[in-house]
Amino acid sequence: MPLPEEKNLPWPPIDPAIRSDMEDWAAWFSANPDRLAYRYRNRHRDSSRFGAPANRPSTYRGGLVGTIARWFWGEPTPLGEKRASLHMPLAKDIARTSADLLYSEPPVLKASNKATQARLESLMDAGMKRTLIGAGETSAALGGAYLRVVWDDEISDRPWISKVDADGACPEFAYGDKLRAVTFWTVLAVDGQRIIRHLERHESGVIMHGVYEGTDQILGKQIDLKAFPQTAKLLPFRQLPIGRKLAAEYIPNTMTAPDWRDLPSAAGLGASDYQGAEGFLSSIDEIYTSLMRDIRLARSRIIVPQGYLLNQGPGAGAVWEDREVYAPMNVPPTSDQQITLNQFVIRWQEHLSSAGDLIQKVIRNAGYSGNTFGDDSAGPAVTATEIKARTARSMSTRLRKSEAAAVGIAGSAETILMLEASGMFPGIKGVEVERPEVVFQDSVQEDIKTLAETAALMRQAEAASVETMVALLHPDWGQRDQRAEVDRILKQSGRLVEDPLLLGADRPAFGEQEPGDGEESGSEAAAE
Numbered sequence: 001m002p003l004p005e006e007k008n009l010p011w012p013p014i015d016p017a018i019r020s021d022m023e024d025w026a027a028w029f030s031a032n033p034d035r036l037a038y039r040y041r042n043r044h045r046d047s048s049r050f051g052a053p054a055n056r057p058s059t060y061r062g063g064l065v066g067t068i069a070r071w072f073w074g075e076p077t078p079l080g081e082k083r084a085s086l087h088m089p090l091a092k093d094i095a096r097t098s099a100d101l102l103y104s105e106p107p108v109l110k111a112s113n114k115a116t117q118a119r120l121e122s123l124m125d126a127g128m129k130r131t132l133i134g135a136g137e138t139s140a141a142l143g144g145a146y147l148r149v150v151w152d153d154e155i156s157d158r159p160w161i162s163k164v165d166a167d168g169a170c171p172e173f174a175y176g177d178k179l180r181a182v183t184f185w186t187v188l189a190v191d192g193q194r195i196i197r198h199l200e201r202h203e204s205g206v207i208m209h210g211v212y213e214g215t216d217q218i219l220g221k222q223i224d225l226k227a228f229p230q231t232a233k234l235l236p237f238r239q240l241p242i243g244r245k246l247a248a249e250y251i252p253n254t255m256t257a258p259d260w261r262d263l264p265s266a267a268g269l270g271a272s273d274y275q276g277a278e279g280f281l282s283s284i285d286e287i288y289t290s291l292m293r294d295i296r297l298a299r300s301r302i303i304v305p306q307g308y309l310l311n312q313g314p315g316a317g318a319v320w321e322d323r324e325v326y327a328p329m330n331v332p333p334t335s336d337q338q339i340t341l342n343q344f345v346i347r348w349q350e351h352l353s354s355a356g357d358l359i360q361k362v363i364r365n366a367g368y369s370g371n372t373f374g375d376d377s378a379g380p381a382v383t384a385t386e387i388k389a390r391t392a393r394s395m396s397t398r399l400r401k402s403e404a405a406a407v408g409i410a411g412s413a414e415t416i417l418m419l420e421a422s423g424m425f426p427g428i429k430g431v432e433v434e435r436p437e438v439v440f441q442d443s444v445q446e447d448i449k450t451l452a453e454t455a456a457l458m459r460q461a462e463a464a465s466v467e468t469m470v471a472l473l474h475p476d477w478g479q480r481d482q483r484a485e486v487d488r489i490l491k492q493s494g495r496l497v498e499d500p501l502l503l504g505a506d507r508p509a510f511g512e513q514e515p516g517d518g519e520e521s522g523s524e525a526a527a528e
Contacts, residue, residue, distance in 0.1 A: 099136030105441035115430030177268030
């Protein structure tokens, strides 16, 4: 299927329900109060452009539009007052925690061929680790992320993997969750109502590029690729030596999207960690805003009679000696002339208790344990087993996400190996096409003292080899580093040379001639 040719094609061609949810999640992920206010005050519009929030009649009336606008961040700011809304970036914290659980210990790519294994390790060290961390963060927020294979001779002589956020792509799935094709788009320039977009379409063994000039809602007409420096070197059509594979993989955040089950185009997209918790997130911000309002109102006020103020002259008013806060008061001449100190009570316990309960609900909705977000730095030291017990729900969610991510990571690495083995990149030799095994590391590990004691006991019981003990002590090392460490240990301990006492009758002949190699054996000489 070629790139779009229709000038009046609405863009992006995504179901409005999917686009609306992704824009909501993107606003929460941004942790930007201005963006949240704009999003919920303009939520009924099919627009993704960011602008200054403004009061509109829809926020004051009933019906669906009024209901949406009456969310906390959709409430209008009263005329003459400044906005005092406070935002707690819990959504951003959830996305970052999800990425840390999954990729803080980067996965290991394993292959049987030595040259291929070395290439996979260099691929991870060259930037794929940080790419996966970024993809894990946006995947938790937007419901998924794409990994695509890219190359540029001016940057590197080898291909690498980059990420694309879920709200910047239009996927096509087959049989539910099998990615058949995908179109990425990037905004190259904005000039008033005129928007220039670059479209990159991936199909089986093919990549197509096109540049379009349109508006915010319309894709517009196709123009020359060479009109912009970002696309000047791209080919409109490129056949790749990867068979029926795509040079892009999709990693869903979840295997199901409960709110999109009835949408065929969203069957394989997955859902955000925020799905279903948007109302709780809004209420948390409302509670913290109310708490800060109590703190402002509870500032100490000094109420004094009019006679206690210093007259500044005609038309200049009168002031109290304490310039911080004061409130003048006219009292009858017969009343006691007193100074009154007034301070309201701050309902901080009620506010924090309510907010804490909602925070726990949001965290649980995302599939994590509360202890994962707690600060236990001041508490006693705990073992890895105790940590796993306290964060069992988080570990279960991490396992589910790692199973979904392993498929996309292995597919992207295999595509790179296919491109390099085909001779497309000169200078790369010995790489064989192989789908690597993706092994995720344990995110919670024992301390080095406990591991060393375990290794010592295993060695004393003769229950493990040197290779096993090195892998136990250094699980974050690659196979090459572990093998080198094993060789160094054996060399220093003198175990690289086989014990001569253990050599039997099958020992090798160290320069000795075997019978029949020019010398007769003793039994044959005696027979003669």
